[in-house]
Amino acid sequence: MDLLSQLVACKQPLNQIDQEDQNNLTAATTVGLNRGEGLKVMESDVNKIGVNTMKSNVVCKAEEANFESNDSPKFGIVESFMLKMAPDSGVQIFRSKKGFEKLAYDGFLYNLDKRHQKYVLWRCEMSKKPGYKCSGRVRMTEDSLDMYSSHSHPPNPLKVVADILKARLYAAAEDPTNSSKFLYHEAVHLASFAGSSGLPKLGSMQRVISRKRRHTQKLLEESLNPASSSYDSSNVTSTSASNDGNCSISDLLQTAERLQFLFTPSGGFKEIGPQKAKDTSAEDCIDECSNMKKSKASMDDRKVEFPPLQSFFADASISDEKTECSFKPSRSKRMEIQIHLQRVAQDIGISDLTSFDLAEALDDADPLKFLRNEFAYPKMRTLPHVDLLLVNANDDAIYMCGNSLGLMPKGTKHLMDEQFEKWANMGVFGHFQEPLAWAKSDQSVLDSIAELVGAQRTEVALMNSLTVNLHILLTAFYKPTPKRHKIFIESKAFPSDHYAIESQIRLKGFTVEESLICVYPRTGDDCIRNEDIIALIEEQGDTIAIIWFSAIHYYTGQLFDIRKITKSGHDKGCLVGWNLAHAFANIPLSLHEWDVDFACWCTYKYSCSGAGGIGGFFVHKRFETDKRKRMVGWWGHKEETRFIMNNQLELDNGAAGYRISNPPMMLMVPLIAFLEVLSKTTMQDLRTKSLLLTGYLEYLINHFLSPSSLNRRTKKVMCTIMTPSDPEQRGCQLSLKFNIDISLVYKELVKRGVAVDKRYPDVIRVTPVHLYNSYTDVHRFMRALLDSLIVVEGDYEK
Known part of the structure; x- marks a missing residue:
């Protein structure tokens, strides 16, 4: 059985693996995902010891220990610590979420206890846990691992593997090129593998992931720089395991040099292709990884496809060309806005992504900042109902109402x-x-x-x-017949659209009850899923004459998939029209290419x-x-x-x-x-700015107001974002949903010179427009919103 087959074989659910598979998995993780401070097999250390005499290798990294004698072997964690043990020993050294070294061996987990010149002592992790106080110890020397004292509890192989996978997950969280969605999905699956109490809790893992994501300062270039690879594509040879079916350290080293492995707790390791040669561009590397890094998990006989591990963010700053703003979004994948924020922050020496200095730096780097001077921008003193005791009368107002x-x-x-x-x-x-x-x-x-x-x-x-044009278009295109007379719209369509369509149905001799179809969000959802729209078209398309949708919903800010919905309607013989009120000059459009029948705006x-x-x-x-x-x-x-x-x-x-x-x-x-x-300028450039500008607003709101945020500034007042988090499913607008009377929040915002609008029952629409709004506008809005909510919450408490 070759090495790759053994690695792929580790994809079984954790509660089904036997001891041999568990050992193989433990050994395989030494060449797995290594993006943080995880394990790494170092070829230079192997050469020192000799591959032929070594069956397994454990390497750790931490602070280098100081020893009195230079002649004594160094067992510091920075130095490569080589062990000559049986290949099925299942030894693994990894880091906990707090960065401490842990040893996994024979179904037990150990914490580092003492370092001596000739050995390292590890104590059972249960040694201080109430009800256990296990006295189990192991002693590690240069060429052996011996039981120093016995355990008072049975081994727990499942927890050992789960802790190793959890450590890998936390290491991956420290790399901003890994998408948050991928990490949280993996945490969900890892927490639900089995009923064992030894498995990590989902909430705990999510909090750790969130904390590590906030504090990481690694750059995308460092993790994707092809120049750092020593791989030579001309020397690729096949690698197989030893005859006894176990992976030797040389096998692992040779394969680690040539292959990249995608690791998921639910799916084990999957080969995603060879590393790029030195002359390969970083852009090509991103494209290949995006196409190839698709892991599939199997759990309870269900197949779940995960997002790519590779960052969804492609940035031109990897190349030698320099521009004012390096943000270059991928058109087909979700953006990792925080990566760009971290890069700008690090460039100017800022550690806090919520600071006003970062907003100013983003404005300085904005290639479209000149456009603001093309517009008449209101002042605080010129807006009605502004409390001039709270603001500077001569400051620019905070205008977020371009929608x-x-x-x-x-x-x-x-x-x-x-x-x-x-x-x-x-x-x-x-x-x-x-x-x-x-x-x-x-x-x-x-x-x-x-x-x-x-x-x-x-x-x-x-x-x-718009509404007059809609009547004109419906008069021409709505030709109902007894078999095909229905008009299909989204629920909570803009009232003018709704009234116009109802009147057209009545004018043609039909009733609204029999001829109007609305699609609704699923229970618990705010937005309508594109797949539900298409499913309803498939179900009732033979009776639908006209499909009329808003490209961007006025209330939720959701951008629907115009191309797919139009094609689905045409496949069933329907005419498809679009209301572009919130899409025109907001997002790039391709009506002719998308085969839209008619539209107005x-x-x-x-x-x-x-x-x-x-x-x-x-x-x-x-x-x-x-x-x-x-x-x-x-x-x-x-x-x-x-x-x-x-x-x-x-x-x-x-x-x-x-x-x-x-x-x-x-x-x-x-x-x-x-x-x-x-x-x-161009709509493409405006869209690029819009993605970052609205993404920056989303980041600040989630940081300060999300119910799951550790930095939440309010206790009782809840604010969530109704608009989809996927930038491909929205334009400039974010719809904020509150659990209190929105008129109170709106009143406080107006006092602080903020121009937004409210839509009952519970939404305030906030829209940083790519043409004239700035990142400092977004930051000032966030401060005004926090101040307003604190005042409203204080009034509620009174």
């Missing part, structure tokens, strides 16, 4: 004044007088709008407001066109020449013959054929001012 109304670009006033002057000086001639002829003002920006939503120019148009939120700003809509190119029945007006007539006015309709192609009236100049100008600002 409701975006700030005004400074160029808006100048552009508006130009058009007022044109109106005053030209009157009707302003319709066709450049620059910015009013009659063609919407066409002047169609290329920019198409780029924002990922469409072709002929697929988009600007007119009306407003422009006063993230695209900053002012209250009641003009709406936009999208109709896929497949309907370009489709002259289906619809609501029509003279602006849907082809431009070439529009002013002949013979009342013979020549419907324009594409989205232009759905227009009703001419574009209002007063609404077009603010949007044009915004697009001028947007032309100075």
Whole structure:
């Protein structure tokens, strides 16, 4: 049986392994996950002793012990301590969660007791436990391990293996490149292997993992730097175990040099491929690891697929090129925001990730910080209801409400004044007088709008407001039949959408009770799972005429999977439309590529066109020449013959054929001012900043207010984040859920110059916008929120 097979064989549940498998597992862990201060077999030490005379090797690291005699063998923990023992001895030295050395041998666990010049004495870990007070001791010399005194209790092999795995888990927690989700999943499985009281408790493991994650300062480059590898791909040879079926130390060393092993407590070790050669880029290394590091656990006949052990965060700072901001998120995997925060903090010598100095450093490194100067930013003194005894009147307000109304670009006033002057000086001639002829003002920006939503120019148009455009689109596309008449929406859809859809159902002669389908979150969940949406489409798709969803839910901030839901609907013959109110200019979109049938949006939120700003809509190119029945007006007539006015309709192609009236100049100008600002960056760059900005807010909230946080500042007032923690399932917004009357929290925030909005029954929406908000804004908001909650909690106690 070769070495790899023996390692993979260790994947049995812990409560089923026999003593031989346990010993193999214990030996195998010497070449397993070694990201913290875990065990490591050192080739230089093997060469000193001689591979042929050695069957097993135990190596530990700690502070070097001082000995009086230089001639005596050093048994300090830093020095490699070589043992010549039977291959099935099952000896293992590892570190506890507090960093102390522990010895695992023959089903017992020992703590370091005494160091002598010629031996090391270990005492049973039960020696001081009430009810046991075991006197068991072992004495370790250079070439032997002897029982010094007997134990007063039986061995517990399961606890031995579990403690070793737990130590590995804690070591992995100290490496920021391991995702928190992976670590917590492993803790859950390790705690539930068997009913033995010797297994670690889940809550205890989670607290230790959280503490180690907060204090670690290791850099991603150190753990992924390919230059540190001594592996040479040209020297790969096969490795097999010795004839007796046991792994020799030479086998372990040769395999450890050539292979990486992914370790999970539930799954044992799994080969994930050879290490990269010296000339391999770190970027390639990240890509390969991300693809290959997928461990599967088996427990109670269930298969659970874990997230990759490799960090979900890919950072360009590994390369030699230097940029202002090194944060480069992976598009397809969850981001490890804390890694970037730790890197910036270490660069400037900060140990506290919650400090204001870190927020300032993040602002200094922000390549898009110049955009803030493009907007008129409110001051504390200009906001209503601010208590000027609590704030500095001349400070910037804390504006976190771009999800409701975006700030005004400074160029808006100048552009508006130009058009007022044109109106005053030209009157009707302003319709066709450049620059910015009013009659063609919407066409002047169609290329920019198409780029924002990922469409072709002929697929988009600007007119009306969102709800009016929704009625126009439903009138054209909702053609119910006795067999296919239902409209499928999300529960708690925005009221205007809900009302419009109900009215369209009634107008077509059906009842809401029979024709409206809503999908709800599962019990205990705040957000709707994408798989539940798709499952309901599969179940009732044959009766659904229209699927109409919000790309980002206004209440929860959840971003739905537009591509998958659209494809699922098309597979069942449904038309699929999207409300992009909270997605337009918030996230990158690709409506044409995703094969969306139709969509509409407003422009006063993230695209900053002012209250009641003009709406936009999208109709896929497949309907370009489709002259289906619809609501029509003279602006849907082809431009070439529009002013002949013979009342013979020549419907324009594409989205232009759905227009009703001419574009209002007063609404077009603010949007044009915004697009001028947007032309100075890209949606991809804005999305990159947004991920980090909102992730920073999420980190601070979890640190100070999460019910499971050790640093929670409130006792009775609870604050949780309703919005998904996966950055791929959200935009800028976080919805904060409270267990108290939100109007009290909102009132205190307003006193401190904070602009957010509340949505009953229990949510306050907080939105750091990528265009004009800063990291210091986020930090100031967090301080204002903590102060507000402390005041509210104090009032409750009184």
